[in-house]
Amino acid sequence: TLSSAPLTGGSLLIQSLPNFTVKHSLKYFFTESPGAQSIPEFVAVAIVDDVQIGDSNSVREATPKKDWIKFFEDHPQHLEWYSLQSHDSHHFFKATIETLRQRLNQTEGVHILQRMKGCEWDDETGEINGYDQYGYDREDFLVYDLKTLTWIAPKPHAVLTKMRFDAHEHQFESNKNFLVYQCPDFLKEYLRYGKRFLQTAEYKFHVVSCHATGLYPDRAEMFWRKDGEELHEGVDPGEILLNNDGTFQMSVDLNVSSVMPEDWQREYRTKI
Structure with a gap:
């Protein structure tokens, strides 16, 4: 399961969720x-x-x-x-x-x-x-x-x-x-x-991207958690970018190539 922590002064969007119907x-x-x-x-x-x-x-x-x-x-x-x-x-x-x-x-x-x-x-x-x-x-x-x-x-x-x-x-x-x-x-x-083993191959290239926008000021950290523990392997944090309205946005990607199908029943969260 994928879920996200609430944000103050911003909004959170999960993008490119893995689609296991192929x-x-x-x-x-x-x-x-x-x-x-x-x-x-x-x-x-x-x-x-x-x-x-x-x-x-x-x-x-x-x-x-x-x-x-x-x-x-x-x-x-x-x-x-x-x-x-x-x-x-x-x-x-x-x-x-x-x-x-x-x-x-x-x-x-x-x-x-x-x-x-x-x-x-x-x-x-x-x-x-x-x-x-x-x-x-x-x-x-x-x-x-x-x-x-x-x-x-x-x-x-x-x-x-x-x-x-x-x-x-x-x-x-x-x-x-x-x-x-x-x-x-x-x-x-x-x-x-x-x-x-074919299912394992199917998930090889899946990437989940979590995007947050409307942030202020431009100092923030976003990270992924699995079962409450912070993940570092396979995580690619993006840059903090300026929006037209003076707020900021950022993304953090999670490469799930190593995640087995049965592990998708466990809880993955993003926190900022």
């Missing part, structure tokens, strides 16, 4: 870069709420990260799906790069084809958004439009590829089914399993 996301990144010397030719990465859960490359099957080994052991179909996606993408990307290189009259240097596909789920409204897009040589190349079930070509040299992709009508429903149904189902399973 949009969760599941993203798959596929990157093909044939000819590159310092990195694998192909890399696939799966990420939940900005936490990597697995990866694969051109020489090995999909491998879960340490925290996710148990989940994939209990749900081998997930690992099989991820491995198949990686295998198929590697060969498809390699052939596509060769086609694009010839079409664009490019040299045999290193060219990069990337794909990001996945979904977002709002755990309060239930809203789901799916996305699928390609990039070639660090520029947007194709974007999938879920409303029209067609590909959008932001660059002229992508139009031929768009037409070729659009011609495979049987893939549209499959892609839509994944983005709208399968991906969110995967995401919710991952969130249930990884609730503890």
Whole structure:
């Protein structure tokens, strides 16, 4: 709980309160870069709420990260799906790069084809958004439009590829089914399993700011307390600034990256 002590001759405003209702996301990144010397030719990465859960490359099957080994052991179909996606993408990307290189009259240097596909789920409204897009040589190349079930070509040299992709009508429903149904189902399973450490990651960048204004004179100290004890770690006091009416204002920030979810039931107070 967040609360504040009463002020004399001023007012207090709590700003940027942490919002624990968030949009969760599941993203798959596929990157093909044939000819590159310092990195694998192909890399696939799966990420939940900005936490990597697995990866694969051109020489090995999909491998879960340490925290996710148990989940994939209990749900081998997930690992099989991820491995198949990686295998198929590697060969498809390699052939596509060769086609694009010839079409664009490019040299045999290193060219990069990337794909990001996945979904977002709002755990309060239930809203789901799916996305699928390609990039070639660090520029947007194709974007999938879920409303029209067609590909959008932001660059002229992508139009031929768009037409070729659009011609495979049987893939549209499959892609839509994944983005709208399968991906969110995967995401919710991952969130249930990884609730503890994913929640910890969610709070990583939250900052609470307490702002006081209408102060006079310009001599004041503001500090945060937790369960009645003054906090010093993670506290960033701001400068005292002059208002137009001759009074003063000040702020003090509290970085809550180290606060566990269950500790938000304890009392945090600001005092001035």
